[in-house]
Amino acid sequence: MNAPDLDVLVKVQRRPVPPAFLDALAQRFGDRCSRAQAVREQHGRDESPFDVPPPDAVVFCESTRDVADAVKLAAQHAVPIIPFGVGSSLEGHLLAVQGGITLDLQRMNQVLRINAEDLTATVQPGVTRKQLNEAVKHLGLFFPIDPGADASLGGMAATRASGTNAVRYGTMRENVLALEVVTAAGEVIRTGTRAKKSSAGYDLTRLFVGSEGTLGVITEVSLKLYPLPEAISAAICHFPSVAAAVDTTIAVIQMGVPIARVELLDANAVRAVNKHDKLALRETPMLLMEFHGSDAGVAEQATTVQGIASEHGGEAFQWASTPEERTRLWTARHRAYFAGMAANPGCRTVTTDACVPISRLAEAIAESVREADESGLSYYIVGHVGDGNYHVAYLVDPKNGAQFDTAERLNLRLVQRALRLEGTCTGEHGVGLHKQGFLVDETGEGGVEMMRTVKRALDPLNILNPGKIFSL
Secondary structure (H helix, E strand, O other), rough: OOOOOOHHHHHHHHOOOOOOHHHHHHHHEEEEEEEOOOOOOOOOOOOHHHHHOOOEEEOOOOOOOHHHHHHHHHHHHHOOEEOOOOOOOOOOOOOOOOOEEEOOOOOOOEEEEEEEHHOOOOOOOOOOOOHHHHHHHHHHHHHOOOOOOOHHHHHHHOOOOOOHHHHHHHHHHHHEEEEEEEEOOOOEEEEEEOOOOOOOOOOOOHHHHOOOOOOOEEEEEEEEEOOOOEEEEEEEEEEEOOOHHHHHHHHHHHOOEEEEOOEEOOHHHHHHHHHOOOOOOOOOOOEEEEEEHHHHHHHHHHHHHHHHHHHOOEEEEEOOOOOHHHHHHHHHHHOOHHHHHOEEEEEEEOOEEEEOHHHHHHHHHHHHHHHHHHHHHEEEEEEEEHHHHHHHHHHOOOOHHHHHHHHHHHHHHHHHHHHHHEEEEEOOOOOOOOHHHHHHHHHHHHHHHHHHHHHHHHHHOOEEOOOOOOOO
């Protein structure tokens, strides 16, 4: 299935906001409630290629009490609420398709507790991953989940984010221990504890992790931390083809090498990154890898991987052992999204997010490359290929409907292929607006209806980020 028709959604579903509600918000929040057009437009779009009218107002929350009061007022008037972190989501999560108000949580940016002995930290939802890492690095600790953007940890929990380190450290699902959540009724609840495991009742923490703001507003997150590795080394290796790079990755994972990161960039991505970051990388498919552990362990991992890469045609193995060199390479990788757009001025990006079992990765990517080449669209490929997750970014002229339709057709085929190979339509970006039809394809009508049942039970007025993940 293709993306929903947003014009139809907005026309049919957008709810009127009672003036009495807006007056009550202004009375409660004063100048922290804004109806300015520029503020509303800033909060009414994300990094997706979709344009929807902005929310009717934006409330800047500074505490859990603020969130609870705003939700209670919204519940009294049946007005939609959309939580907002930093606006970096890619699938339309933040779009006000049913109107309502946005709750900006960026001012809730305090690191509340660091329990170094237990390797845990508790933060407000507006804390970003870089902010947390700055707060704990002097203790010899770090938080590994790295989606690329300096996303807020509340948003990362809400979308079950992942990223470059997932092959070794897992995703937000494995690294969130407990939550504080404001429910649709404005009640504040806590899920989970800082204990490493529990068998106490339903796993409500995992229910909210990945719920995309549709079941509650996350106001506090307790997370796992990890000791900083004794040694870290990064390397790049160039390949004659994307297939050779992918085959190398598969062999590395199947041999059990505990590699921390292994990222794929195709020639188009390398070319864009070179231009954007003024690098001089060979413009062929490339793996960017990182090894964590002891000095001896890192050396052993690197030697093993270098041997595997050579067997698949890998060459020009280059090391980046200093922090400055590693930072430069990883910064360039994280900027690939913007580098691609900069190489095609005025374009918008339709980004895919499939994930397949590692043994099927080569097949999945090869077919995607063939179809993208045949389409004539500009595109590039990056991927957290160590866990089977890859992204094809199609670059389209927003004024050219034919290009957008072509990108959507390619996206449809890519997802159908991933599902046929027993994968998923989204490895880390979430469903949002764009992938609702794909969710039905993946889980079946019965699975989606069970999700609707949970949604109706926890949010009977359908005010929490309505219209996302599925329609009611």
